[in-house]
Amino acid sequence: MGWFQIKYLFCIGYGLLFPTSCILIYVFVGGVPAYRCFVDGCDDPIDPEYKADWLNGTALNSLLATPRAWRCNYQDFDTIPNATTPECAYKNYTVNATCHNWIFDKSVFTRTIVTDYLLVCDESWKINFGSFITRLGVLLGAFFLGPLPDLIGRRTSVVVLGTWMAAFGIGSCFAPNFDAFAGLRFLTGMGGVAVLQALIIWGLEAQAPVMRIKFICLIYCFQSIGNLISGLLAYFIRDWIILQLCLFVPMGTMVVTYFSSCLTIFLISILPESTRWLTVKKKYPEAKEIYENAAKLNKKTIPAYLLVISKKVTVDFPVAGHDMSVDDS
Numbered sequence: 001m002g003w004f005q006i007k008y009l010f011c012i013g014y015g016l017l018f019p020t021s022c023i024l025i026y027v028f029v030g031g032v033p034a035y036r037c038f039v040d041g042c043d044d045p046i047d048p049e050y051k052a053d054w055l056n057g058t059a060l061n062s063l064l065a066t067p068r069a070w071r072c073n074y075q076d077f078d079t080i081p082n083a084t085t086p087e088c089a090y091k092n093y094t095v096n097a098t099c100h101n102w103i104f105d106k107s108v109f110t111r112t113i114v115t116d117y118l119l120v121c122d123e124s125w126k127i128n129f130g131s132f133i134t135r136l137g138v139l140l141g142a143f144f145l146g147p148l149p150d151l152i153g154r155r156t157s158v159v160v161l162g163t164w165m166a167a168f169g170i171g172s173c174f175a176p177n178f179d180a181f182a183g184l185r186f187l188t189g190m191g192g193v194a195v196l197q198a199l200i201i202w203g204l205e206a207q208a209p210v211m212r213i214k215f216i217c218l219i220y221c222f223q224s225i226g227n228l229i230s231g232l233l234a235y236f237i238r239d240w241i242i243l244q245l246c247l248f249v250p251m252g253t254m255v256v257t258y259f260s261s262c263l264t265i266f267l268i269s270i271l272p273e274s275t276r277w278l279t280v281k282k283k284y285p286e287a288k289e290i291y292e293n294a295a296k297l298n299k300k301t302i303p304a305y306l307l308v309i310s311k312k313v314t315v316d317f318p319v320a321g322h323d324m325s326v327d328d329s
Helices: 003-015 019-024 057-065 113-117 125-144 148-152 154-172 178-204 209-236 240-259 261-266 275-280 284-298
Strands: 035-037 102-104
Touching: 003 178, 003 209, 003 284, 019 154, 019 178, 019 209, 019 240, 113 125, 113 178, 125 178, 148 154, 148 178, 154 178, 154 240, 178 209, 209 240, 275 284
Parallel strands: none
Antiparallel strands: 035 102
16 A cells, blocks of 8 residues: 555545534434423523422422433422412413423533424424434435546536535534424435535546455444444534534545645545546546656656557456556555
C-alpha cells in the first residue's frame, strides 16, 4: 500500500465517521425522559419542576417508583399509602382525568423530540415510528440511490449524497412538527446508506486486489470510531438539536472541500475520481493522468505499454488480467 492508497484510507475513513452515526443517533434524539401530568395551581407555569416541592414524601416516592401511573391521568392520592391530596390540587383537579399538559424530567435529557413534539400517552407510538421510517429510508435508499455512483461517478455521487444527507439532516433539526421531522428523517436515511456505499466503492477501486480485504476492515474501524464519537457527544450534549447539528454539519464539509481547494485539510477534495469508473466510461485520458500522478506519489514507474491508449479499444475493463490500481509493490 503506497501513499496514494493511504491517502484514500484516511479520506474515505473521514467520510465514514458520520453516515451511520447520524442514523443511530436517533437512540438519543428519541430518548424518552420521565414525565408526569402538569397540575394547575401546584406547578409553576413558567419553570415547572418534575420533582416539585408540593409533592410530599410519600407522593414523591410513588412518582419515582411507579412513574407510568402519573403520566397520562391525574393521580388519585387516596390510593397512595400515607399520602394526602395537596391543598393546591383541590382546585381544578379531577382524579383519573386525562391530562393535556406535561412536565418532563430534565436531569437526563434537557430536550428530545418527545418533549418538543409531545410524543406522550396516545402519541407515544410515534417514537418507534420515527425509528421505523428512518430504517425504511435506509432500505429504499440502497435500491434507488445505490446505483448513482455508476451513473455520475464515485466522487460526484459522494458530494451529491453528502449534500443530500447534510441538508435533510440539518433540516430535521428545525422541523415544525413530527410529521415534517419523520419525512426528513426518511430522506436522511436514504442519503445515509447511499453515501456509505459510494464511499466504500470509491475507496476499494483505488486498491490493489490483494489489499482490498484489509482496506475494508480498516475503513470500517473509522465507522466504529464515528459511532463512539456520537455516543460521547450524546453524553455531553443533552439537547437533540445541538447533538444532530454536531454530526450533520461535518457531513457538509465534504461538499465545501469539493469546491474549495484551500480547505483540503478535510481531505475529500484531494481524492481523484475512480480510475475504474473512468475506464468503464471510456474516459481514458483522465484515467491515464490519475495513474501517472498515483505512480509519482508512490515513487513507482508504470510500464509504458500499460498506459497506451489505443484508438481501437473495444473493451470496458483492463485486459490481460492487469489490475489498473497503482501499488507500491
